[in-house]
Amino acid sequence: MLSQRANRNLEISSSNMLFVGMKAASSNAYDRDSNMSGIINMGVAENALMSSEVISQVHLDVRASDLGYGSFRGSSRLRFEVASLMNRRHGLGATRLELSANHVAIGNGAGSVVASVAHILADENDAILVPAPVYGAFRSDLLANAGVTAVFVNAKDSLPNPTGKVVPLSLLKEWIEWAHARNLHCIVDEVYIICIRSTMDVDPLRTHIIWSFSKDFCLNGIRAGALISKNQQVLDAYNELAYFHGIPSIDRFTKTNYERLRDSFELSGSLILFHKFLDGGLYIAPSEAFFCDPAGPDASRFRINVPLGLDRMMKVLDQIID
DSSP states (O other), rough: OOOOOHHHHHHHHHHHHHHHHHHHHHHBBBTTTTTTBBBEEOOOOOOOOHHHHHHHOOOOOOGGGSSSSOOOTTTTHHHHHHHIIIIIIIOOOGGGOOOOOGEEESSSSSSHHHHHHHHHHOOTOOOOEEEEEEOOHHHHHHHTTTEEEEEEOOOOSSSOOTTTOOOHHHHHHHHHHHHTTOOEEEEEOTTTTHOOOOOOOTTTTTEEEEEEEHTTTOTSOOOOOOEEEEEEEHHHHEEEEEHHOOOOOOHHHHHHHHHHHHOOOOOOOOOOGGEEEETTTEEOOOOOTTTTTTSSSSOOOOOOOOOHHHHHHHHHHHHHHH
């Protein structure tokens, strides 16, 4: 017999369209050499525009010091580099949020950091307000370990998520000011922060930024995320959880990446066709997975194999019409 938590998490997973699609796509992944009939995954934001540059730079450079446990919140060297990158690229150094290594804690992916921050700022059965439509895994990220409920709030202004457009800075500022006026913490999940976001003045003690390597550095498979905060109590509390979420101890790029992202786009489909597309060898994340209007658009994603994916989409649509 499983715990109530385990049963709850299994139920959430089985009803999450993102998880259903990812499971199907990963178990029968398309490969042009070994599995031409496999599912083409157009439902996940994986930037392959810089793959050759990433591969040419990523290599094993292990030091003797890397073989020990090290700091579970991330090595001082890594935290220093993340802080320096944010100050340089994000413009945080121009505001009250000028960062040092002491303001950064590392975890094994942004989702893991989200779960930890929920554990720190909220008690079990508390709720966190989440503007919608939004990234579809937040519900499980908040609930699975921390037992915190995500309350999805439809914004008065139509949000661009999950189309890939940037939330206007004025709207983001309005949300943060609303939260701070009510003495609430504001958690900002900025996985694309280096690609797009400009500077903004915020309350440093109640604003916590979550970032990861996945999007800005095209490294979805390298599970590394960061909590960026000037609230020492929050960081101290994170240290108590870092043991469970640590990672191994082991500018031209971002400019080129930004230019390629700017020049690249693709189309999407709708929820009604979700399972038909899976059967036809194509996974596209439906709008419901992002807690938005079912009549709204699906997620636009930067992917390789787009022409073949669109070809499969047309075949499924032709079959339905016939």
